[in-house]
Every structure is written in structure tokens, then in C-alpha cells.
Amino acid sequence: MTATTAEHHDHHDDHHHAPHGLKRWLFSTNHKDIGTLYLWFSFAMFLIGGLLALVIRAELMYPGMQVVDPEFFNQMTTVHGLVMVFGAIMPAFVGLANWMIPLMIGAPDMALPRMNNWSFWILPFAFTILISSVLMSAFGEGNPSAPNFGWTFYAPLSTTYGPASTDLFILSVHMMGISSIMGAINVVVTVFNLRAPGMTMMKMPLFVWTWLITAFLLVAVMPVLAGAVTMMLTDRHFGTSFFSAAGGGDPVLFQHIFWFFGHPEVYIMILPSFGVVSSIIPVFARKQLFGYASMVYATASIALLSFVVWAHHMFTVGMPLAGTLFFMYMTMLISVPTGVKVFNWMATMWRGSMTFELPMKWAIAFVILFTCGGLSGLMLAITPVDFQYHDTYFVVAHFHYVLVSGAVFSIMAAAYYWLPKWSGVMPNKILGELHFWSSLLSVNLLFFPMHFVGLAGMPRRYADYALQFADYNFWISIGAFWFGVSQLIFLVVAILCAMKKGEKAPANPWDAPEEDLEWTVPSPAPFHTFDTPPVIK
């Protein structure tokens, strides 16, 4: 399979179609510009969500109450989670999809370019609503509470006891859902309909495959989340009894609906990571991916299984024994396809001519640390053991290992890998090394000790803790501030790239194989690429 149109692109290397000024960004129909908007937006949300996390860690640095009151602390844990999940990680992956999927499959743009821009521009408005509630809580008259029920917004905390801001939160979740569904539909349609001639499904890069499957998950579960928050809204204001046992409903019903969305959501945040890492490792190991087809099937299996494991979040809530056993075994089954992936990456690296440029460093760190997070997940899947771990810092450690040193690390890997293509300059190596090592060390200082305090019984979502946890929590907080500051290095790296300051990037800076279409176009990628589809042999 070879792209025969490399020389062809020079004709298209012009910018006469590119609109200028504010209009270019506000009214865009260009997948690259919209991708850039998504990526900057998600990075801004990453910093805001990080700031909220640092409020949490500042409070927990020492035992006792020092920085904020417990009510505000609860708002911090809630909005930190929501901003990171819906504002940072998901839009970052949509940004990567926007930039890379058309380039990878030889398409001129996303299939529905105007809808693409709509799905982006909904997000800043949705997060204005969510974040304004925090600002009002911090600085507003009478300090009206922001959402304070945890990012899972369990009933009755969010119904009977939810603050007034819950209603606006519900509407902002609806907006995020609309945005995600439109973005996902766009990805599915682009992949099915706009592949270059000869780009069969089983020739698609794995990043495209994993995103296609992710998009299915999004279209399937975001509407369920919309249903859940709608029931919340009517329970709060229109007298319905979905989550009230007095009327014949059940608060546990909320958890079932939420996690029917929530567990696929977890994979929505990790499957594109698998695609990124599967794109990067073969390039820097200079070998083909060990098992392409098995990676595709493993991804699809994980996605299917994600629909039948949701109640493992609810073992301590109680359900019939058969249900408990079913969800336990199904959950453990997921480690099989996940293992297929991890072994695949290892086998790809085995006896490769490996070099360790920045994207590869992040990718290897991803493989190791994500596996750590996966293994603690396997521990949590075992029902009787989960009774001990549930709602402790062990859970916090688990999902931060998969989301921060998993998803976020893969996004960083992707950024360092593709920044030359996006900006035309190589990311600054010295700052990049500093960013990587600083993040790697701090992320482990931040999250590894959480396993210990969790196993020892420290509950999550409390503003204070017993004295025996003090030493660990001090170092966790040091790790948190260190990790937070480290990400500012990346801000500098990204700004330097955006200002085109740095070594000029060739079209294929990483010596990627020629079937990776994104490297056949010049760096930076011209405003329009593949107006005429390349022919894949």
C-alpha cells in the first residue's frame, strides 16, 4: 500500500482558500482549524481542572482544615472531575480525530464540516455555564454552591439535596452531550464514507479504528446520560419519582443508568489512546505493529464488553448474587483483550531498532503506567475485595493511573508526535525532555502513594483525614503541585510551536513508513489536503 500522490500535493500547497482573522476561527469548516480549536480548548480546560485539583491537594496537604471549607471542597472534587472528563480529555481526543482522521484516510475534510464546527462551539458555552457556578461560589454574593455531589452526581445528592446550580449543570451536560453526539456522528460518517480509494477498513491506521469504535460508544451512551440528567431534572422540579423510593422509584436506578453511560465513557477516554500508542510505537521501533488484526478485534471486544460491566461500580450498593457474579466475571474478561493490546505493544518493541524521541518516551510511559492502572482495576473487579477498596483512595489511584498517566500521557505523546505536522516546527527538545521527565516523576509521586492510603482505608471525597495518613498526603500534594507546574512547560512548548519558533520540520520527521498518509503531506499540513483522494495500493 503506497500513496502515489506525494508529488501531487505540491499543487495544493497554497493558502488562497484560507479565510483570515477572527472569521477563520469562528465560522470555520476546516477540519484542521477546528481540530486546533478543540486542542487549545481542551488544554485550557486541563489547566482549569488542574487548578481545581490543586485546591483539593492544598487542603489535603496537612490534616485538619486549612484552605477551604468542606462545602467548597466538595464542589472542587465535583467540578474537577467534570471539567477533566468532559472538558479536557474528551475534547482533546476529538481535536486529534479532527486533525488526523482526514489526513490518515486521505479525505479532504470531515464529512459534515459545518456540524463539526457546531460541535466545537457548543463546548465553550457549556463550560461557561459550569465554570461560572464555581466562580459564583468562590466570589459571588452569598457564595451560592456550585455542583457538590461528585462527578457521578448520584441521586439523591443531586436531586433532593442538590444546590440550585444543579439545574444549570444539567442543561450544560445536555449541551456537552449534543456536542459529543454530533462529533461522534461526524467521525463515523467520515470513516465510512470518505476513505481514499483502496483504503479498505483493514488498512486503516489503528488510530482511525479506535476512534471509529469510540464514536459508536459515544453515539450509544451520550443519549443515555441525557436521559439520566433529564430524570434528575424532573425529579427535582416536576414531581416525578424516578429516584425516590417513596414514589416507587429507587436511587439505585440512577446509578444503573449513570454507569450504563459511565462505563463505556471510561473506554471512550482510553480507546483513542490505544490508537495513538499503536501509531507511535511501530514508528520508533521501526517494525510493523505485531498484530494489526488482533488489535482491531481487541478494541472491538473491549467496546462490546463495556456495555455489560457497568454494575462493577456498584458492588457495595447491593444487587442479587447472580448480578454480582455476572458483572465481576465480565469485568475480569476485559483484561483479556486489554492484555492482547499490551502484549502487542511489547512484541512490537521486541528486537526493534528502537529510538527514544519524545513521542516514544510518552508512549512507553503510557504502556507501563496504564498497565499499572489496569492491574489495580483487576483488583477492584473482584467483588469481595472491592468491598474493602470501594470509595477509598485506592479507587482514586486506579482511575488516575488510567486517565492521567494513561489518557493524558497518550495525548501528550500524540501532541509531540504530530506537532511537527500541525505547526511545521519541531517541538523544543530541551523543554520537551524536561516536561516528560518532570511529569513522569511527579505523576508517580502524586498517584502511587494513593494506593497505600487507600488500602489503609482513607476514604475519597473527604476534606480531612486521620492523622496516620498525613505523611503520604503531604508527598501526594507535593507531587500534585510538581505535576501541575510541569504542564506549564508544555504550554510553553505549544506556544513556541504555534509561533513557528524552532527547528523547521520536514514532511516526515520521524521516518514513518510511507503508508502512514499523514506524513506524505508537507509540514505544516496545507489548509486543504487530499482535495483529490490519493490512491492506496
Next chain:
Amino acid sequence: MAESNNKYYVPDSSPWPLSGSIGLFMIALGAGNFIQQSTDFGQNVLKHQGTGAGYLLLAGALWLIGTLFFWWRDTIKESITGLHEGRLSGSYRQGMIWFIFSEVMFFAAFFGAMFYTRWLIVPWLGGEGSNAMTHELLWPNFQAMWPLTTTPDGRETQAMGAWGLPAINTAILLVSSITLTIAHHALIAGERGKLILFQGITVLLGIFFLFLQVEEYIHAYTEMGLTLNAGIYGSLFFMLTGFHGMHVTMGTIMLLIMFLRILKGHFSKENHFAYEAAAWYWHFVDVVWLFLYVCVYWL
């Protein structure tokens, strides 16, 4: 995959997506504040406040409708100038199919809630399984039954029967699907008179369905004690049929717009995707109704 000489049409920059986001923002802010200010928590009582937020909600809705009008005006122009050939037409089709799938999943959340309630919650509240003490300690007088006409805390209602209005409504929707298909075939066959007649009949049937649905709601509220506040049965009944009704409203508006576009001569034998999309949507609300009729009204 089409021939490479068929360039994929990428539209120029457009203000409507951003404008649509502003509309949604106004709707969210307006609705959030309006609901917050105008209802008493859990009391189902209107407080007649929050008119400012209400106007914002209304303005947002009008803004969004206006935006969509201009957005679709652009798309229709593109379609009439023949830009929707080839693969772009495929993108629209697939996009519509996945949109309908997302709608299916939205209803799935409410259907799932209904089955969970019927099969698990209500029996458990009645003491089934390992829940004898739950029943004994919380609501010893509670009887598990479906439809749940007496809630654990003693609110009473009547169950909506399956015959009468709901059965007539089922017939109306089924017939409307047939008339719509006749209209569609007439469009393909180029029989304009037949097309206009049957498209008009379909729109009228949609409106008639909604009219009867409102009648049924009035009957439920005023005579049966069946309200949103009547416990889980009323909650599920009104949310499922209500969201279905909203979708029928949307579908009827779509079919009405298609009717007007037919009168303006927008569609040809080959190029009438908007019409097909509206038809798919109508069949989707029809199928949802059949599930509703069987699971909510009948069984």
C-alpha cells in the same frame, strides 16, 4: 467510494454553527433559571416567577429556529444547485441514520428505567427476594403491583388502559406510516397530485395524533389522578409518552416543511434526501410508539 474525479464538496465558512451555539446557550441559561425559579422543589407547583429567564428561553428557542432556518436554506440551495451528488449525499444519509440511533438510545434509557422498575424495584419494595425487612420496616402496607396505582407513601392513581384513545392513536400512527409510504412512492413515480394529497393526509394524521394525546393527558390529569406527581407509574407514563409526543411534534413539523417544499417543487425523483430523512424519522417515532403501546399501555 466514488470515482476520484468527483470532488467532495466542503462548504465555505458559515456563521450558523456559532449562531446555533449561542441559541443553545440562551436556551440552557433561560431554561435552567426558569425551571429553578418558577417551580417549587418537589411540589409540582408553579410560582409564577422567573419571567425574565422565561423570555431568555423563548428568545433562545427563536434564535435557534432562525439559525436552523438560515442554515438549512444554505443546504437547500446547495442541494438544488446539485452539490449534493455522490458521496456527500451518502454522508447526509449516514449522519441521519446515526442521529436516529442516538434517539433510540435516548428512549432506551427510559425504557430501561421502566423495566428495572417493573421487574426489580417494585417487587423489592414489596418484600421479594432478600428484601423482606425493607418491606417490613419501610412501608409494611405497600403492595407490589404493576401498574403501580398506590405508591409506598400512599399516593393513588388509576392506570391508563390500552383500549380507547391509545388504540385509536396506534391506528392513526400505523395508517400515517402507510400514507407516508404512498406519498414517497408517488414522489418517486412523479405523480405530483397523489404526492401532495397523501403527504397532506400524513401531516393531518400527525396533528390528529397529537390532539388525541393532549385529550388523553387532560383526561389523566383531571379525572384519573394520573399526574407526573403520582409516583413512578405516572413518572414513567408521562416521560415516555411525553418524549414520544415531543418527537411526534418534531416529526410533524418536519413533514409539514416537506409538504411546503413539495409545493415549492424542491424535490426530484433522484434528489429528495430531506424528504427521505423526514420519512425515516417518522417511521422511527412510529416504531417507538408500538413499543410504548405494548409495554406502557397494554402489558
